[in-house]
Each structure stands twice: as structure tokens, then as C-alpha cells.
């Protein structure tokens with residue numbers, strides 16, 4: 001791993017709105033440059049996407065963008081990001097995705113020219129390679145439309161580029177359900193890391209060619225799947241916590257390849273990435289309840305530079321359209337954080353402490369997101385010589401932190417959960433630091449019909 | 459004889475696949491579902507009895523514990539594997555017609571959608587409830603459902619969708635099935651799906667979770 005030391009060593013420096021390496025955008029946002037902006041995520045209501053509905057689809061996105069920007073203006077917003085997380089048809093047929101970017105960029109430009117309101121579009125195509133099993137990560141024909149949407153979409157005005165890539169998911173899907181931590185390390189730190197190198201080299205290349213911003217990748221398909229399963233009490237929260245930490249070594253590869261942030265909102269590994277690399281990050285928490293429940297509503301914002309929701313359908317609520325309503329909530333949260341930042345370090349720390357204190361001991365997944373714990377775990381995530389060793393060390397540090405919180409009586413977990421602590425620790429300790437040894441150990445244990453090593457360059 | 463069934467029930471309930479399996483620790487070195495099923499067949503216990511008095515009650519206990527949040531999915535999966543080991547031994551008796559399941563359940567995630575965790579859980583629980591499963595996987599269009607119904611006449615169908623833009627495909631699948639096999643019972647589920655939607659598209663039952671699906675299917679079978 002390229003990173004050997006942390007850019008942020010002091011938990012006090014891990015603060016919302018402030019990143020050591022802020023990102024400036026075309027229409028004047030300075031993400032991580034001293035204030036928090038809202039990042040709105042939205043989606044279509046129940047409908048099909050086909051030739052006969054395309055006009056309706058475009059109208060939805062135009063109305064979402066106009067509704068959000070008009071309200072942002074009304075609320076005196078300092079700027080917002082619109083996240084366009086495409087639906088499959090929009091990546092499969094890139095011209096649809098590009099058209100939507102064009103429409104929304106037109107709206108953004110209009111508000112910028114007329115009212116000086118800054119906004120940008122984050123473009124998040126789908127990883128279509130998931131449609132093939134075993135996945136053909138490198139030779140898949142699906143790569144073509146994905147890359148075309150990235151390139152044509154950025155030319156059309158999508159300035160921040162992200163994806164929720166899925167390399168290793170064919171192994172992690174089963175490992176998650178079996179609470180198989182070795183399988184998760186293999187999926188994320190061996191397969192995921194390799195696929196991230198492959199994919200992000202391309203994305204960064206395109207971004208540099210067109211002067212756009214390679215932002216970052218979220219381990220959504222791994223760690224958020226774990227979080228949602230834990231929320232449903234299907235797998236232990238402790239396991240989901242460990243998966244989150246392991247996912248850092250996979251998501252950081254985007255930065256190693258040249259991505260500069262803001263990392264994507266649903267990647268709750270963001271705080272670790274910020275501590276290690278200094279990039280700004282987007283986070284979502286209580287505001288994502290429209291799409292999925294979570295145990296870290298407040299603490300997720302402790303060091304966010306963009307504050308986001310999750311896909312909210314464009315449906316009418318009593319107040320107005322749902323995306324506009326969510327923009328308002330995000331904007332109020334951002335205002336509060338910005339007021340604290342303007343009042344000075346003492347105030348921003350008090351606000352941060354409250355955000356942390358209100359969640360920290362309610363769930364191990366919240367626990368690891370406190371700035372102190374993020375820095376402590378991040379230190380372990382960079383000290384080894386391989387991604388595998390780093391994943392293992394980070395996960396062990398998280399287990400230590402969970403055990404300390406239990407021992408001190410500050411956090412309580414049922415026996416059904418704590419029973420997994422020794423199992424996970426033993427499993428992690430059985431992982432060799434050396435990657436080749438680890439691969440040799442895992443191959444006989446895995447169903448090799450499910451993935452193709454060559455597609456990961458192995 | 460009774461004793462063997464009790465032991466098999468316990469092996470499946472706690473997920474003991476075979477003797478060499480280290481899981482669960484409390485049953486280490488004891489016979490698992492594999493050995494106990496062989497012994498039960500050798501002891502002359504009717505396969506139908508093995509199914510109805512050991513396997514199905516074991517999985518129903520597992521399902522109940524899961525519904526009450528007393529176990530996690532991995533434990534349930536281990537039980538499913540243990541049941542699988544037992545079913546493998548019973549396979550010849552299914553083929554000869556000596557035992558019958560409650561029926562066949564064809565399940566799939568609809569066209570355009572790849573979310574399959576929920577679908578897999580439903581299929582596992584329904585199987586544990588004593589049904590044969592035909593899992594069509596993800597991204598499944600109406601043609602595949604119709605074909606599977608041709609191969610398994612009278613089967614119950616389950617559709618899963620997690621996206622607001624793919625749940626609409628359920629409507630098309632239901633209508634196509636109604637043309638080819640109008641009597642088919644169709645269950646639907648997935649995060650954005652509702653009972654109202656179920657009614658609108660003419661499906662038969664909406665279940666928010668696997669337990670409700672199993673309860674409904676047991677009513678169908680009874």
C-alpha cells in the first residue's frame with residue numbers, strides 16, 4: 001500500500017468541513033475548504049425506463065434539479081452537489097445517462113449564471129460487470145458502456161466521478177452471510193484491491209484527460225450490505241463493523257491511483273480515508289433513512305465535508321417533492337455545522353463531540369467512527385507491508401476497541417453478539433501477513449467456479 | 459428408532475452437517491445429519507417420516523429462533539446445509555416417489571435486478587418448510603418463469619425486486635404467467651414492494667419476510 005503514515009494524526013484535526021487537501025470545483029465549491037455542503041441523492045419513483053417513458057424520466061431529473069436548486073437558493077445555500085447515481089438502463093445505454101447529466105448541468109449552470117449559486121454533479125455509473133457470473137472484471141463487454149458514460153458524462157457536465165465497484169463481490173456475498181472474515185479479507189484485500197487498481201487507473205486517466213475530478217469509490221456492495229444485514233439482525237453488528245474496517249484497504253486504492261475526493265457518501269469508510277490521505281469526504285447518516293436504516297445517524301457527520309442522504313424517490317410529500325424536502329434537511333444540518341465552524345475551533349469541537357457522544361456507544365459500527373477511534377484504527381491500517389496485513393491489523397484494532405468499550409461497561413451487547421468476538425479474533429489471527437501465503441491458504445477453501453482469478457490479474 | 463430421529467432433528471437444528479464437521483462445537487465428534495440419515499434409512503425408518511418428523515420440524519424450530527432474533531443467518535445456513543446433507547441421502551426416494559415434498563417453489567429476482575440476498579433467504583426458509591426449490595437466480599424475465607412452470611406444473615412462484623424501476627417488471631411477469639398457467643399462486647416481496655402493489659398487479663400474496671411467506675405456503679399446502 002502506498003500510504004505508510006497518516007495525513008491527520010490528531011483526532012482534533014479530523015473535523016467536518018475541513019480537509020488537508022480540499023477539492024476546488026469548476027463552479028466554485030471548495031470541498032473540505034472550511035465549510036460543509038449538502039450533497040443530494042435522488043432516484044425515480046416506481047416506473048419503467050424504456051423508449052416510451054424516456055421523456056418522463058428526463059422530466060423527473062429536470063424537476064428534481066430545479067426543485068433542489070430553487071430551494072437551495074431560497075435557503076441561502078453556499079453551494080450543493082447533486083449526486084446522479086444512475087439506474088442500470090442509464091449505464092447500459094450511456095446516451096440516456098449523458099442526456100440526464102446534460103439536463104441537470106443546464107439547470108446548475110442556469111442557477112450559477114443567474115444567481116451565483118454554485119453546484120456540481122457527481123456522476124456515479126453502475127458497475128454492470130455484476131451481470132455476469134463468474135464475473136469477467138477485465139474482459140467484460142460491459143466495461144465499454146461504463147467507461148463511455150464516464151467519459152461522455154463528464155464532458156456533459158458531470159464533474160465529480162464515482163462508482164460503487166464490485167470487484168470481489170462474488171466471493172463476499174457468501175462470506176457475508178457466513179460471517180467468514182477470511183473470505184471477506186480475500187474478497188476485499190486481494191480481489192477488490194486488484195480490481196480497484198484496474199478500474200481506477202482508467203477512471204483517473206479519463207478525468208485527467210478532461211480536467212475533471214476523480215472522486216472515489218464506495219465499498220457499498222460489501223460494507224453497507226453488511227450494515228443493512230446487521231440492522232435486520234441477520235448477521236452480528238460486530239462482524240459488520242469489522243467488514244467496514246477491512247473495506248478501507250480496498251477503497252483507498254482509488255486514491256493510490258490518483259482520485260482526490262470527495263469520497264462517495266455511502267462509503268462509511270470515508271473517515272479512515274480522510275485520516276490516511278487527507279482527502280475530503282461525503283457522508284450520509286440519519287438523512288439516509290429514506291433508503292435504509294443505520295445505527296450511526298449523527299456520528300457519521302463528525303468529519304463530513306459533504307453531508308448527504310441516499311436515493312430518495314421523486315414523489316410528492318405534503319411539503320413538496322421528496323428530494324426538495326431532503327435538500328432542506330441536509331442544508332439545515334450543514335448550516336449548523338457551518339455555524340459551529342465560523343464560531344471557531346472550540347465550538348466546532350463541542351458540536352462534533354455531541355454528534356459523537358449521541359451515537360458512539362449504541363452500536364460498534366458507530367463506535368469505530370469516533371475521531372479517536374478512526375485515527376487509532378487508521379494507524380493500524382497503514383503499518384503493514386501488504387493490503388492483507390493492513391486489513392487484518394485494522395480489523396484487530398477494531399476488535400480491541402469494541403472489547404475495551406464492553407469491558408468498561410460503556411457499551412452493551414447481547415451474548416449472541418459477543419460470542420463472535422473470540423471467533424473473529426481467532427480467524428483474523430490465522431491470516432498470514434504475506435499475500436501469497438494468504439492466497440494459497442484461501443484457494444482450497446473457496447468455490448473457484450464462482451470467480452476467475454485471471455480476471456483479477458492473478 | 460425414535461432416538462435416531464431426535465438426534466437427526468438436533469443435528470439439523472444446530473447445523474451439524476457430518477461427523478467431521480467442527481461446527482457446532484457442542485456436537486464435536488458426534489454423528490451429523492449425513493450419518494444419522496444413513497442410519498435412519500438402514501434402521502428402516504420411512505423416508506417420509508424422516509422428512510416430516512426430523513427435517514421439517516428442525517427447520518421450523520430454526521425459522522422460529524431466527525424470527526425471534528435468537529440466532530443469526532450463519533447458524534441458519536449451517537442448518538440448511540445439514541438439511542441438504544440429509545436430503546442428499548433421501549434423493550433416490552424422491553425420484554421413486556416414496557416421499558413427496560409439499561410442492562415446488564420457483565423463485566427469482568426479476569429482470570434488471572441483481573439484489574439477491576433477500577431472495578436467497580426466502581428460498582432457504584421455504585425449502586426448510588418442506589418445499590422443493592427451483593431458484594432461477596437474478597435478472598429473470600417472464601420467459602424463464604413460464605418455462606420453469608412448464609417443467610414444474612402447479613408450482614408456486616416467488617418474485618423478488620429491490621428497485622423502484624424493476625418492481626414494475628413484476629407486473630409483466632405476473633400477466634405472462636396468468637396467460638400460460640392462470641391458476642399459479644404468485645408471491646412477491648422486496649423492500650419497495652407493498653401489499654397494495656401486489657393487488658394492483660394481480661399477484662396473490664405479498665410477504666414482508668420469509669416467515670410470512672412460509673406461513674402462507676403452508677396454508678396452500680394444507
Ligand code: B12
Nearest residue numbers: 221291311572573574575576616618621622647648649665
Ligand atoms: C445490499 C444492497 C445492494 C447490494 C446487493 C447485494 C446482493 N447480492 O443482493 C449491491 C451493493 C450490489 C447493490 C447494488 C445496487 N443497488 Co442496492 N441496495 C442494497 C440495500 C442496501 C439492501 C438490500 C438487502 O440486501 N437487504 C437485506 C435483505 C435481506 O432484505 P430484502 O432484500 O428486502 O429481502 C427481505 C424482504 O424484502 C423479503 N423478500 C425479498 N424478496 C422476496 C421475495 C419473495 C417472494 C418474498 C415472499 C419475500 C421477499 O424477504 C427478505 C428477507 O427478510 C438496499 C436498501 C434497501 N432499502 O433495501 C439498496 C437499494 C435497493 N439499492 C439501490 C441501488 C440504487 C442500487 C444500484 C443501482 C446502485 C449502483 N450505484 O449501482 C445497484 C443495482 C444493482 C442491480 N442491478 O440490481 C437503491 C434503490 C433505489 C431505487 N431506485 O429503487 C437502494 C434502495 C439503496 C439506495 N441507494 O438508496 N445494492
